[in-house]
Amino acid sequence: MGQGSRSALGQDLSAGTSGVEKMRKEWTPDQSMLGLGFLYFTSLNPFPTMLASFSLLSRRIAALTIALSATSFALADHHEEKAAKVLKSAIVVLVEGNDSGVSGTVTFSEVKGGVKVVADVKGLTPGKHGFHIHQKGDLSKSDLTSTGGHFNPKGHDHAGPTSKMRHVGDLGNLVANADGVAKMETVFKGVFMRGNYSILGRSIIIHADEDDLTSQPTGAAGSRVAGGVIGLVSE
DSSP: OOHHHHHHHHHHHHTTHHHHHHHHHHSOHHHHHHHHHHHHHHHHOOHHHHHHHHHHHHHHHHHHHHHHHHHHHHHHHHHHHHHHHOOOEEEEEOEESTTOOOEEEEEEEEETTEEEEEEEEESOOSEEEEEEEESOOOOOSTTSGGGOSBOOTTOOOOOOTTOSSSOTTEEEEEEEOTTSOEEEEEEETTOBSSSTTBOTTOEEEEESSOOOSSSTTTOSOOSEEEEEEOEEEEO
């Protein structure tokens, strides 16, 4: 049977019942046998149903993929937003140096614009006392020299806490009253609790004398009367 006959066959079969009636009346035996075979194969052949099912399944998979992608992005944004809201805090429990009898606590909290430092110290002599972050969290020596020098990762000269060019550890002075109690609550810029310049695990040192904020390398602040390791509280 030629190409034209096959086309006619397809058109007649697509006409439904009228096509079957035409086949009965007009087709040759060969055409009729071929047509019946086509109808029989179509009635039994699972491929059209499989293809339709596959098409539907593909659409559903595509929709599911899009939904999962959107959910993934939403969750990523949520976790990123949540992470941005989690601020670190740390605490120092002071131990005395050089048998000074000084004690107290210092806390650090990430806030907008820097790190808030809250100090509550007792046992000091009245007046100003150098107050610094030192490089190491090593309190093994009784004079606290095991904590090393000021924390100064950028290699700047010693200066006051408001200077643009200073040690990260330059926090200025604590001021003790007549009872030897010193309190501070100040937000410091340029002090970090994360990243390469994090102060976590380093130490706070309180000195016997005033930091003059200019003498190198430590402000002529004298011996170390108290210190402690900056320990992480929350993150």
